Amino acid sequence: MGSTGFSWTLADHPKLPKGKIVAMVVLDGWGEASPNQYNCIHVADTPTMDYLKQGAPEKWRLIRAHGTAVGLPTEDDMGNSEVGHNALGAGRIYAQGAKLVDLALASGKIYEGEGFKYIKECFDNGTLHLIGLLSDGGVHSRLDQLLLLLKGARDNGAKRIRVHILTDGRDVLDGTSVGFVETLENELEKLREKGVDAQIASGGGRMYVTMDRYENDWEVVKRGWDAQVLGEAPHKFMTAVEAIKRLREDPKANDQYLPPFVIVNEDGQAVGPIVDGDAVVTFNFRADRMVMIAKALEYEDFDKFDRVRFPKIRYAGMLQYDGELKLPSHFLVSPPEIERTSGEYLVHNGVRTFACSETVKFGHVTFFWNGNRSGYFNPDMEKYVEIPSDSGITFNVRPKMKAIEIAEKARDAILSRKFHQVRVNLPNGDMVGHTGDIEATIVACKVADDAVKMILDAIEQVGGIYVVTADHGNAEDMVKRDKSGKPQLDKKGTIQILTSHTLEPVPIAIGGPGLAPGVRFRNDVPNGGLANVAATVMNLHGFEAPSDYEPTLIEVIDN
Numbered sequence: 001m002g003s004t005g006f007s008w009t010l011a012d013h014p015k016l017p018k019g020k021i022v023a024m025v026v027l028d029g030w031g032e033a034s035p036n037q038y039n040c041i042h043v044a045d046t047p048t049m050d051y052l053k054q055g056a057p058e059k060w061r062l063i064r065a066h067g068t069a070v071g072l073p074t075e076d077d078m079g080n081s082e083v084g085h086n087a088l089g090a091g092r093i094y095a096q097g098a099k100l101v102d103l104a105l106a107s108g109k110i111y112e113g114e115g116f117k118y119i120k121e122c123f124d125n126g127t128l129h130l131i132g133l134l135s136d137g138g139v140h141s142r143l144d145q146l147l148l149l150l151k152g153a154r155d156n157g158a159k160r161i162r163v164h165i166l167t168d169g170r171d172v173l174d175g176t177s178v179g180f181v182e183t184l185e186n187e188l189e190k191l192r193e194k195g196v197d198a199q200i201a202s203g204g205g206r207m208y209v210t211m212d213r214y215e216n217d218w219e220v221v222k223r224g225w226d227a228q229v230l231g232e233a234p235h236k237f238m239t240a241v242e243a244i245k246r247l248r249e250d251p252k253a254n255d256q257y258l259p260p261f262v263i264v265n266e267d268g269q270a271v272g273p274i275v276d277g278d279a280v281v282t283f284n285f286r287a288d289r290m291v292m293i294a295k296a297l298e299y300e301d302f303d304k305f306d307r308v309r310f311p312k313i314r315y316a317g318m319l320q321y322d323g324e325l326k327l328p329s330h331f332l333v334s335p336p337e338i339e340r341t342s343g344e345y346l347v348h349n350g351v352r353t354f355a356c357s358e359t360v361k362f363g364h365v366t367f368f369w370n371g372n373r374s375g376y377f378n379p380d381m382e383k384y385v386e387i388p389s390d391s392g393i394t395f396n397v398r399p400k401m402k403a404i405e406i407a408e409k410a411r412d413a414i415l416s417r418k419f420h421q422v423r424v425n426l427p428n429g430d431m432v433g434h435t436g437d438i439e440a441t442i443v444a445c446k447v448a449d450d451a452v453k454m455i456l457d458a459i460e461q462v463g464g465i466y467v468v469t470a471d472h473g474n475a476e477d478m479v480k481r482d483k484s485g486k487p488q489l490d491k492k493g494t495i496q497i498l499t500s501h502t503l504e505p506v507p508i509a510i511g512g513p514g515l516a517p518g519v520r521f522r523n524d525v526p527n528g529g530l531a532n533v534a535a536t537v538m539n540l541h542g543f544e545a546p547s548d549y550e551p552t553l554i555e556v557i558d559n
């Protein structure tokens with residue numbers, strides 16, 4: 001095709017047949033760690049996953065799911081769904097948003113780009129608003145990047161800056177938000193000393209304000225809009241430190257779910273609503289939880305909630321969050337160009353695909369899997385099914401989530417024999433793990449295991465193949481540990497619950513009656529990671545992977 005000679009056609013695998021039904025199961029937040037009471041996967045009754053593990057080393061192994069194996073800046077970066085599913089689907093390791101932003105800030109190139117020049121037009125007469133997650137978790141954003149951006153904005157002429165913070169407690173320990181706000185306040189004070197009118201203007205907890213994803217609950221985005229744009233919120237405070245301290249006094253409060261608040265002056269006026277002529281930057285690099293706010297800020301036609309006012313602003317994302325929608329149209333740093341993903345190849349090679357999860361993870365097996373691209377490659381070859389998630393609750397209340405419904409859809413898709421690949425994400429270990437509720441996470445792990453069993457049973461019936469893996473750790477370790485690995489105690493002597501992902505590797509298992517005899521994991525890819533899975537799955541569909549993909553994890557030995 002074309003003068004480059006590029007072709008979508010994959011070479012036949014020399015030994016493996018085509019046409020097998022392959023179930024691709026991703027357990028979200030399911031890492032491998034030493035067995036102890038804070039390892040919910042270990043404590044839970046998980047006979048299916050235990051059975052798979054017995055296939056080691058030929059049919060079960062561990063793969064890397066964090067740090068440089070998934071394109072993150074350092075080995076101290078925990079894995080996450082975006083980079084994990086990108087790697088699983090794309091079969092190559094791309095420098096991810098976190099790293100690209102680091103590079104653009106360090107070189108100063110961020111200030112020479114189209115996006116920054118676009119917002120800079122507002123600096124003389126308008127306010128620069130920065131909206132995003134205040135955290136050093138490195139999953140969606142990083143505080144050090146925000147601080148550099150603030151300084152760079154000042155150096156480039158910003159005179160009035162308002163920061164709209166979202167508190168974390170999900171990628172970092174609950175309760176750390178106060179410290180992050182204090183750090184930010186110090187920097188804003190320095191800017192004020194240099195003559196910049198810089199202040200925090202509003203805030204709220206990430207899971208309750210702004211950072212919803214996959215259109216699960218637009219109310220979340222609306223709460224943010226009211227505070228950030230309209231300057232209206234149920235809680236008003238003179239400073240953000242006071243806001244967080246006071247709001248956290250409620251025994252049920254936590255950083256993830258803090259209610260929205262606005263900062264007001266002595267007259268009770270909001271200090272930083274967004275108005276005509278202002279510039280807005282959403283400073284998260286990760287896509288999923290920025291797409292909804294980006295739509296609200298950018299789209300002229302918008303009917304998801306009543307915006308009341310739609311200010312004429314210049315808006316840029318830290319990155320472009322959706323490559324297919326080209327959203328937002330202005331951005332400070334170009335996202336990784338993830339192209340020629342396994343999903344696109346397989347569609348071109350006649351592989352029919354079914355993908356399913358519930359809303360909170362639906363985009364993981366579609367959008368992230370396909371390189372941050374929404375929609376189908378070819379609607380005649382693919383079917384994506386979204387099961388509506390429960391909304392308005394925290395998932396420890398219903399830890400079973402929709403795992404069984406997802407497994408039923410997968411089972412039906414497998415038994416229909418209409419698809420060659422049936423791909424699901426089972427969210428429980430991750431979503432319940434993030435609540436920090438150990439009892440509920442144990443229930444979550446058990447139901448995820450039940451769901452895997454249902455899918456494996458269906459594969460058994462059709463003579464298919466299964467691949468069971470995970471995108472990163474979470475449920476296997478629920479306690480913050482010191483360097484030696486011992487649980488860390490706080491001042492009162494109680495353990496500190498870990499709500500975040502981990503640095504642990506994840507399991508991968510293969511099997512099923514359709515797996516050709518002699519297929520086993522190679523032992524010469526000891527550092528294999530999530531990016532090696534795509535070539536593996538292509539092989540199981542009967543194809544060789546493209547030569548620039550990370551190597552397959554399997555080999556076929558002649559018996």
Ligand SMILES: O=C(O)[C@@H](CO)OP(=O)(O)O
Pocket residue numbers: 028029079080081082139140170171289430
């Ligand atoms: O909920 C999220 O946004 C992240 C944690 O910040 O989790 P995951 O990467 O598993 O989606």
Ligand SMILES: [Mn+2]
Pocket residue numbers: 028029080081082084430471472
């Ligand atoms: Mn995940």
Ligand SMILES: [Mn+2]
Pocket residue numbers: 029081430431434474501
């Ligand atoms: Mn998660």
